[in-house]
Amino acid sequence: MSQLLQEYRERIVPALQKKLNITNVHAVPALKKIVVSMGVGSSIQDSKHLEEAVANLTQLSGQKPKITQARKSVAQFRLREGMQIGAMVTLRRGRMYEFAERLIRLALPRVRDFRGLNPKAFDGNGNYSLGLNEQLVFPEINADAVQHVQGMNITFVTSAKTNEEGRELLRELGLPLREQ
Template sequence: MTQRLQHSFFEQIVSTIQNKNLSQIPRLQKIVINRGIGDGNTQIIDSSLQEFQQITGQKALIRYSKKSIAGFNLQKKTPVGVSVTLRRNFMYDFLDRLINLALPRIRDFKGLPLYSFDGCGNYNLGLDEQLMFPEIHYDQIQQICGMDIAIVTTAKTDYEALTLLKAFGMPFQKFFTKSTTLKK
């Protein structure tokens, strides 16, 4: 079953770009969602795994530390985070719910900042809490935690990625500053 954004991408976005080869058109590759857990508390890790599965519809993975760091009281192979990588239908479904349901529920939301592009056509954003997703209920959470979302595209430049994400309906801020100018 194709998702709504995936269908609109192939029907509207690809058909409007006539001058490029089909393989040169920027696309979404994957969306990576992760959350860092400060301490290795098993309750918080289990609740984060359950929340990510509710939000994304896909099982999340526990990430472990690779080496010991004495300054942080961190031992090797201690759980430090939760991560999930979305591709294909799961990716388009999550992006659709992020754009149309979660982001409008943020208090005093003025749009996503333009300076979060990484220079290679990928966009990163951080959310302060998980309560903006309608699948998460306030009385069922252990702790309010944020998450990082990385939207990876095949675009070569930030301008191409911005154009692609705007075509999907991503709400970006309306104003430009000197630090947010994007190169074509």
């Protein structure tokens, strides 16, 4: 069991019950899933960029990513409908908590000039999205083997009903949100 999951069950749930004034344990906000995606627009010219992104995403998440395809054709980008332009992975349960723990405790502190995450990146339903400029902030990625630095989007999907509930959950989990 992940330390973050154990901490969530033992410390965070009672703390959120008290803060949010919730009596039912099952009504306390929780993480449902984490979606990690990499858009690889340069794969139009060279498919090796996509292969490298898939390998990195597999190494980060511990499961095989889904290849995403273009929905529309855009002539200016030489993009046709159905071309492979990215990869994504949806993490749930144990892998989700392990990834969140590595992101919060190892990867985010390695980001250069890091002053905290934007507290306004919530979607109105308690879900939070953030972007990283390079995959090299994760210690499991070998920087010498990476030929193309690639960014990624990470979305925390929660069971919170409002942004405030989601914000409290993510703060308790340890996500370093800047003060507003």
